[in-house]
Amino acid sequence: MARTSAQPKLFIPGPTEVAPEILAEMANPAIGHRAPECARLWSGAREGLARLMHTTGEVCILTAPASAMMEAAIRNCVQSRSLHLVCGAFSKRWYEIALACGKEATAIETEWGHGFSAEELRAALEAHGPVDAVTVVHNETSTGVLNPVQDYRAVLRDFPGTLLLVDTVSSMAGAPVLVDDWGIDVCLFGVQKCMALPAGIAIASLSSAALNRSAEVEHKGWFLDFLRLRKGNEKEQSPTTPSTAHLYALNKQLERIFEEGLEARWQRHADMAARSQEWAEGHGFSLFPAKGFRSPTVSCIERGTGPDFVPVLDALKEKGFLMSNGYGALKGKTFRIGHMGEHTLVSLNDLLANFDAALKNESSLR
Ligand SMILES: Cc1ncc(COP(=O)(O)O)c(C=O)c1O
Structure with missing residues (x-):
């Protein structure tokens, strides 16, 4: 469809x-x-x-x-x-x-x-x-x-x-x-x-x-x-x-x-979480959950010393990718990537590449 x-x-x-x-x-x-x-x-x-x-x-x-x-x-x-x-x-x-x-x-x-x-x-x-x-x-x-x-x-x-x-x-x-x-x-x-x-x-x-x-x-x-x-x-x-x-x-x-296998499915989610965390830290963002409590299915990322992500989320939406701003009081302070269900490292990397491109574009406009 x-x-x-x-x-x-x-x-x-x-x-x-x-x-x-x-x-x-x-x-x-x-x-x-x-x-x-x-x-x-x-x-x-x-x-x-x-x-x-x-x-x-x-x-x-x-x-x-x-x-x-x-x-x-x-x-x-x-x-x-x-x-x-x-x-x-x-x-x-x-x-x-x-x-x-x-x-x-x-x-x-x-x-x-x-x-x-x-x-x-x-x-x-x-x-x-x-x-x-x-x-x-x-x-x-x-x-x-x-x-x-x-x-x-x-x-x-x-x-x-x-x-x-x-x-x-x-x-x-x-x-x-x-x-x-x-x-x-x-x-x-x-x-x-x-x-x-x-x-x-x-x-x-x-x-x-x-x-x-x-x-x-x-x-x-x-x-x-x-x-x-x-x-x-x-x-x-x-x-x-x-x-x-x-x-x-x-x-x-x-x-x-x-058919995929439960263990393989769990591993796929863990791999996507690891990739999201590594990507976030590479941008100066920090991970909101304390060590030992980090979810394998949703990464909650805090701005930290990283760039303002709010305009990037808007730009990504225009391009056809929907990510979440922070929940409630965390809005504007954190954002979340839901890497779950059908997503794979390939679709996640596509999202992250689009995020990076939108971020570059936003920075050049400033
Ligand atoms: C952990 C958790 N519990 C409960 C709910 C509520 O689910 P529903 O909207 O299907 O009632 C959600 C929805 O996002 C959730 O993430």
């Missing part, structure tokens, strides 16, 4: 580029959501997702944005008290969702650009526990910070009854996430980031502890009830009418992901 000038190449940290064969898959005819073909798509997707997430837990799918699954996790897993590790805009959103759901929510905030070590999680739980659940965003898209979620279960063993809820919206399929090994009770994500599908469905895996909690909690609402979703899964059906276009696309994309 030809692009128009209003459809630049997406190097923002999601939504990202969608492969032509995925778009073609979405053009399949509409099907009935109680038809065997839909059940085939539903079970195929759930099987592939379990393999992707490294889990034997219950895999649920919703036609909704990822924020709906964040709300579902709160409604189903928090009876009264929750603790939120906040290191950017999306981790803060989860805390706000808990407050909006009437929970007794506590946020532990760290300076943006930092994440939470296991020791910091322990200190937070000692200071504010007991809580029903702790929420963390694995890859905080607003700051390019990756949290060491793999280290958290060892801490949570000392706080029985505390569920671990993890947002992997911008890391799933771009970085290792081993749900069962890491002891994640609810692992959720959308599909518009490293999965490289158009936005529109949200996915979560649920541990048996999460399902048991859901059975105890009252007033979860109807649409986001994990037990209702599990019941639908028994028949390989969605309780409501799902986007079947997305189900076709998701099945196809999982096939493509396993």
